[in-house]
Amino acid sequence: MIQLGPFKVEHPFILAPMAGITNSPFRRLMRRLKSAVVVSELVSANGIEYMGQKTLDLLKFHDEERTVGLQIFGEDTERLCKAAQYVERLGADFVDLNLGCPVPKVVKSGAGSAMCRNPAELGRTLSAMVKSVKIPVTIKIRTGWDADSRNAHDVVRAAADAGVAWVAIHGRTRAQGYSGQADWDYIAEVKAKSSIPIIGNGDLNNPETAVRRLKETGVDAVLIGRGALRNPFIFEQAVALWRGESFSEPGHERFVDLLSTQRALLGESFPPRYAMIHARKFLAWYSAGYPGSSEFRKKVFTIPEPEDLWREAEAFFHSSMNGRDLGFMREEFLMGGHG
Numbered sequence: 001m002i003q004l005g006p007f008k009v010e011h012p013f014i015l016a017p018m019a020g021i022t023n024s025p026f027r028r029l030m031r032r033l034k035s036a037v038v039v040s041e042l043v044s045a046n047g048i049e050y051m052g053q054k055t056l057d058l059l060k061f062h063d064e065e066r067t068v069g070l071q072i073f074g075e076d077t078e079r080l081c082k083a084a085q086y087v088e089r090l091g092a093d094f095v096d097l098n099l100g101c102p103v104p105k106v107v108k109s110g111a112g113s114a115m116c117r118n119p120a121e122l123g124r125t126l127s128a129m130v131k132s133v134k135i136p137v138t139i140k141i142r143t144g145w146d147a148d149s150r151n152a153h154d155v156v157r158a159a160a161d162a163g164v165a166w167v168a169i170h171g172r173t174r175a176q177g178y179s180g181q182a183d184w185d186y187i188a189e190v191k192a193k194s195s196i197p198i199i200g201n202g203d204l205n206n207p208e209t210a211v212r213r214l215k216e217t218g219v220d221a222v223l224i225g226r227g228a229l230r231n232p233f234i235f236e237q238a239v240a241l242w243r244g245e246s247f248s249e250p251g252h253e254r255f256v257d258l259l260s261t262q263r264a265l266l267g268e269s270f271p272p273r274y275a276m277i278h279a280r281k282f283l284a285w286y287s288a289g290y291p292g293s294s295e296f297r298k299k300v301f302t303i304p305e306p307e308d309l310w311r312e313a314e315a316f317f318h319s320s321m322n323g324r325d326l327g328f329m330r331e332e333f334l335m336g337g338h339g
Contacts, residue, residue: 002220002221004036004037004166004197004220004221005136005138005165005166006165007037007067007094007136009036009037009067009221010034010036010239011034011238011239011242012036012214012219012220012221012222013034013035013036013210013221013222013224013235013238013239013242014035014037014038014039014222014224015035015037015039015223015224015228015235016039016168016201017039017040017041017042017096017098017140018041018225018226019042019101020041020281021041021281022038022040022041023040023041023058023269023278024060024061024062024065024269025262025265025266025268025269025270025278026262026265026278026282027040027061027065027068028062028064028065028265029232029258029261029262029265030228030232031065032064032261033232033233033235033236033258034235034236034239035224035228035235036067036221036235037067037069037221038065038067038068038069039068039069039070039071039096040058040061040068040069040070040071041058042071042073042098042101043055043058043059043070043072043073043083044072044073045072045073045074045076045079045080045082045083046074046076046079048072048079048083048086049079049082049083059086059090060269061090066093067093068092068093069092069093069095069096070087070090070092071095071096071140072084072087072095072096072097072098073097073098073099073101073106073111073112074111075109075110075111075114075115077129080097080125080128081128081129081132081133082132083095084129084132084133084135084137085132085133087133087135088133088134088135093135093136094135094136094137094138094165095129095133095136095137095138096137096139096140096168097126097137097138097139097140098111098112098139098140099112099113099115099116099139099141099142099155100112100113100141100142100170100174101113102174102177112174113141113142113145113174116141116142116144116145116151116152116155117145117149117151119151119154119155119157119158120158122155122158123158123159123162126158126159126162126164127161129162130162130163130164131163136165137163137164137165138164138165138166138167138168139164139167139168140168140169140170140201140223141167141169142169142170142172142174143169143170143171143172143173143183143186143187145175146174146175147173147175149173150173150186152169152186152190153189153190153193155167156190156193156196156198159196160194160195160196164196165196165197166196166197166198166199166220167196167197167198167199168198168200168201168223169187169190169198169199169200169201170182170201170202170223171183171186171187171200171201171202171203172202181202182201183202184202184213184216184217187200187202187217187219188216188219191217191218191219191220192218197220197221198219198220199219199220199221199222199223200213200217200219200221200222200223201222201223201225204222204223204224204227205226205227205230206227206231207234207237207238207240207241208241210222210227210234210238211238211241211242214242224238229282229285229286230285230286230288230289232258232286233250233254252318252320252321252322255286255317255321256314256317259283259310259313259314259317260310262282263275263279263306263310266278266279276309279306279309280300280301280309283296283297283300283309283313284297284300284301287300287316287320290316290320290321291320292316293320296312296316296320299312300312300313
């Protein structure tokens with residue numbers, strides 16, 4: 001067990017919140033596969049204010065997910081406080097404020113990465129949020145707005161003064177989006193001067209890199225995003241390495257079992273049509289890099305019936321994984337975005 005802010009957790013490897021990806025069924029799956037903590041995709045504080053059903057659906061979680069945080073975003077302090085209070089009433093373990101989203105429509109409103117441009121003003125918002133709830137408030141940021149204005153040190157100081165429980169840092173600026181390389185040296189610098197826990201994030205495509213970054217930088221934990229979409233077993237593998245143990249690559253039986261589990265979890269949470277939409281996305285990500293994956297992905301998005309889709313997926317992984325070297329699962333993946 002390790003201490004992460006106010007929580008005792010099994011280990012320092014955590015599923016990163018990802019828009020359109022970290023829904024409740026996937027979070028449950030990743031908890032079963034050893035992610036120490038899970039966080040929802042970002043949810044609009046304005047949407048919570050107006051109680052839109054789609055927004056409220058994004059906030060649903062299962063007890064199996066604990067320790068679980070719900071992530072919100074917005075530009076208005078009062079609405080952020082109300083949203084944090086709503087998250088608390090729902091029973092989440094903590095509320096996470098997204099201060100890293102680089103998407104133009106989010107930034108244009110003054111939310112996401114834009115809020116970090118003025119650390120003093122941000123500090124006032126964070127202080128108000130912390131005072132508005134009894135559960136911990138955490139934040140996720142980037143290193144800065146652009147290469148000339150990297151100010152994560154100032155943001156972390158403001159967060160610490162406000163009583164924020166921890167800061168997760170994606171090692172890119174807002175201007176970089178998801179291009180270039182995450183700057184883990186800068187994350188290490190921020191960690192060295194921080195009085196509160198720092199969680200590192202960016203380019204953790206395999207368990208070896210996750211463990212190495214953790215040890216090299218001294219961060220309290222790491223967030224793994226895209227790496228879990230290529231290799232959903234990355235958390236249990238990272239934990240094994242961290243503990244000085246070995247691990248074996250998953251065989252096709254384990255992958256087929258995983259598909260069966262994910263299908264059941266999606267079916268519990270979504271109507272059939274939406275379950276299919278989510279299933280197609282995950283199957284496309286999981287299959288990347290295997291022989292015949294391009295042809296398989298075309299089928300994934302055209303097969304209309306769930307039974308046929310999952311049967312095709314089982315057949316694909318059975319044939320493609322059998323005796324296959326899985327070294328490709330350690331390569332860069334989805335470099336256009338997420339986690």
